[in-house]
Amino acid sequence: MAIRIEHLEYVYSAGTAFERKALKDINLEIQDGEFMALIGHTGSGKSTLIQHLNGLLKGTSGTIYYNDESIYGQNYSMKNLRRHVGLVFQYPEHQLFETDVLTDVCFGPKNLGMSPEEAQREAEWALEQVKLDKSFYHQAPFDLSGGQKRRAAIAGILAMHPDVLILDEPTAGLDPRGRDEILNLVRSLHEQQGITVILVSHSMEDVANYASRIVVMDHGSIILDGTPGEVFSHRAQLEQAGLSVPQVTRVMDDLAQEGWPVEKNITTIGEAVEQILKAL
């Protein structure tokens, strides 16, 4: 088991007029090789939760175990944890700072103590994974397009060879093509490299096609946890949390409601097409 969270709580600005409970009694287990999506409305605590997973925030109470070892233990190395649990922040391209793409991607491996040659090898491998052409390696990151910049930034984390990859809204601000590119990239990393993926999003459409498990958060608590089909069957509860089920699920639900012989809780367009053809 990769990550286990037990009774995690987190309070912002404790002891002042601005005190706010961001996480309330979170219990969660994430298995090796899972592709999990974490969904919630703005302010639901999802970004706060993932920052706990690589030790950037420390819970006010509760514990997190990585491979059955508490990360709050006395001699636990946070640096080591961060090498295994890679976190890609929202708008990761805003953290690029080097004069060229390759050097920027080398930053992570170098921090892990690799020699320049090793770091460069890892960086080239990572850039290959995100499908950035060699011609970009020596360009300034600021000359790249939005989607390319984002892929370069993701490569910066990948170059550290994480076992768990967490992405916070990796598609925010991208056009549909850029969005598909990033999500397909994440899927191939999961399938080919066996990386455990935690995808944070508020778009049901995005996650329905990719994740095998969905965890829904609202007001700092986990309210739903299951396969996309299970989660989307709680339509009312999702809407109350400020979320919606994917368009295709809604259409199929409505069709079933109208008396058409189709199944409910369809999550992908492919399944929907199949069902509709059968019904016709």
Place this chain on the structure above:
Amino acid sequence: MLRDITLGQYYPAGSVIHKLDPRVKLLGTVLYIISLFVFGKPVNYLLAALFLALLIKLSKVPVSFMVRGLRAIFILMIITAIFNLFLTPGRVIWQLWKLKITEEGVRVAVLMVIRLILLVMGSSLMTLTTTPNDLTDGMEKGLGFLKKVHVPVHEIAMMMSIALRFIPILMEETDKIMKAQSARGADFDTGNLIQKAKSLVPVLVPLFISAFRRANDLAMAMEARGYHGGEGRTKMRPLEYYGIDHTAYLVLACYLAVMIAVRVLL
């Protein structure tokens, strides 16, 4: 991390002091500070301290917040006290080789420290009970007469409020970038001074870029909404004096009158 740093911050409590017109509070703070320097008798300090204590009580701001402001000037206070203690000429009460403490020295040192404490607490009372926006608004209107001598009061006030507004944004941004680079294995805490300074490059470069991007966006947004300087610009909530403000001015006048009377008569 950086979120814990407090800077001229506002404490929402909705008290009488909070509701006062910012101009009253600005003028009041200035006059209070002047009164601390002009009236030097111990009785005056006692009165000033009582007056401030009353205001703090009225403001409903926890005293711990006021004291927090004092921590920043603690070293300054110590140095001031030491200089006054040893370097004031007068009747010697204790001597060791060339170091001597005089009766006057003790007196001046104590009064100086009290004056500093009152000064800092008085001004933190203002910043804790007034939002930065109100403060710049008050300054703009209160100093409006300077426009006649071609001082760009509106522009200065606008720059101040934008600068104040950007402080928390840039702090948050710094926090985010530091976390993002920590996630890539960056280490900000260990190493010698040069290594630490070097480790800040991955934070400062993105921070500058983001500051310019935000400034650009803000300028665009302001122009898109027809901003063209202070000329003919109206306010959604223009500052106006109410009964409570007149009362406050009266209280302030009474305070000054008593201070003067005590200084002259006693």
